[in-house]
Amino acid sequence: MSLWDELVGQDHAISLMKEAAIPGSPAMTHAWLITGPPGSGRSTLAHAFAAQIVGAGEDPIAWSQVVKGAHPDVSILATDRVSITIEEVRALVSFSYFSPSQAPYRVVVMEDADRMTDRTSNVLLKALEEPPPQTVWILCAPSPADVLPTIRSRMRSVTLRVPSADEVAQLISQREGVDSAVAALAAREAQCHIGMATRLATDDQARLRRDESVGLVLGLTTVSSAVKAAADLLDIAKADAAALVERHDASEREELLHSLGIAPGGAVPQALRSQLKTLEEDQKRRSTRSLRDAVDRILVDVMSVLRDVVMVQVEAGVELVNEAHRSAISTRAQATTAELTLSALDALAVARKRMAGNSPPLLVLEALLIAMSGRVPSSTP
Numbered sequence: 087m088s089l090w091d092e093l094v095g096q097d098h099a100i101s102l103m104k105e106a107a108i109p110g111s112p113a114m115t116h117a118w119l120i121t122g123p124p125g126s127g128r129s130t131l132a133h134a135f136a137a138q139i140v141g142a143g144e145d146p147i148a149w150s151q152v153v154k155g156a157h158p159d160v161s162i163l164a165t166d167r168v169s170i171t172i173e174e175v176r177a178l179v180s181f182s183y184f185s186p187s188q189a190p191y192r193v194v195v196m197e198d199a200d201r202m203t204d205r206t207s208n209v210l211l212k213a214l215e216e217p218p219p220q221t222v223w224i225l226c227a228p229s230p231a232d233v234l235p236t237i238r239s240r241m242r243s244v245t246l247r248v249p250s251a252d253e254v255a256q257l258i259s260q261r262e263g264v265d266s267a268v269a270a271l272a273a274r275e276a277q278c279h280i281g282m283a284t285r286l287a288t289d290d291q292a293r294l295r296r297d298e299s300v301g302l303v304l305g306l307t308t309v310s311s312a313v314k315a316a317a318d319l320l321d322i323a324k325a326d327a328a329a330l331v332e333r334h335d336a337s338e339r340e341e342l343l344h345s346l347g348i349a350p351g352g353a354v355p356q357a358l359r360s361q362l363k364t365l366e367e368d369q370k371r372r373s374t375r376s377l378r379d380a381v382d383r384i385l386v387d388v389m390s391v392l393r394d395v396v397m398v399q400v401e402a403g404v405e406l407v408n409e410a411h412r413s414a415i416s417t418r419a420q421a422t423t424a425e426l427t428l429s430a431l432d433a434l435a436v437a438r439k440r441m442a443g444n445s446p447p448l449l450v451l452e453a454l455l456i457a458m459s460g461r462v463p464s465s466t467p
Contacts, residue, residue: 125279
């Protein structure tokens, strides 16, 4: 299965970018902006396009090198920090000014362009204003509004759509070899986010953590229950974040020590401790982002619960995202009104803005769940 095959529901974008990657194609331009909701396949499309460009088609060696991050003419920035640093962008700009060594182009991929500050974006802007003739920039972001207008005006935009639950389920079933019913349930509960659906279909603990989160939200009755649920949700987010980073951190540390010639359990010489400290600082920043991402995933699950409650209240007659919790959802729908549920959705939007603004996760969750309990009106950001 190639990278193109891992994209679902994006036929127009695939056709456009395959045509642009043909050597000498007039559709090629020096900078591309791929936008779409989380889980739609932005990064996968960017990687596939990069491989198609440097491989001059379907060269298996070039494709393999791009997938492994080992192609000399492709640089991919997939930050695991809260924000992209100015030093990282400067390194990409420097890379872009070198001539390609093997391929017809040098390709620079930035997976989370929305994580650049304005100052960092201005460093990139200078490179886009006077682009090297044999360099292609590919930026990914949730929406065009997430990058500076001066940057997006210099780029060709490609917008991805949300794939259907059936399309996501079919992909997961074929790629992961899971039962079609399990894949369908995961796709629906992940709201068509391919990466999250894959986790839910293949990781029992991830699925249990999600079920627990939904149960906590549906059990809100008082302010005290909201405060307790907020602490419990944060613990779930921490467990989810740890599951994603701890194994990688241990492997990364082991690889560094091995490269430095230090045996497992051996003492680290004074002269080499700075390298280990740098790694630990990077891992701490990654852990911070992982936790914030885990909290946001919970907020998305909360949104799905509120959506289900509204659907029951207005008697929409549609399938629920959280079908397994239909009884509790119906109980909540009867205990409140559609107006109050919509107000809770407004509070949820505020919570996500606060998380994006680096607010303490526990305070964000407490404010949201207290508002959802109906005991106080939701506040503005």
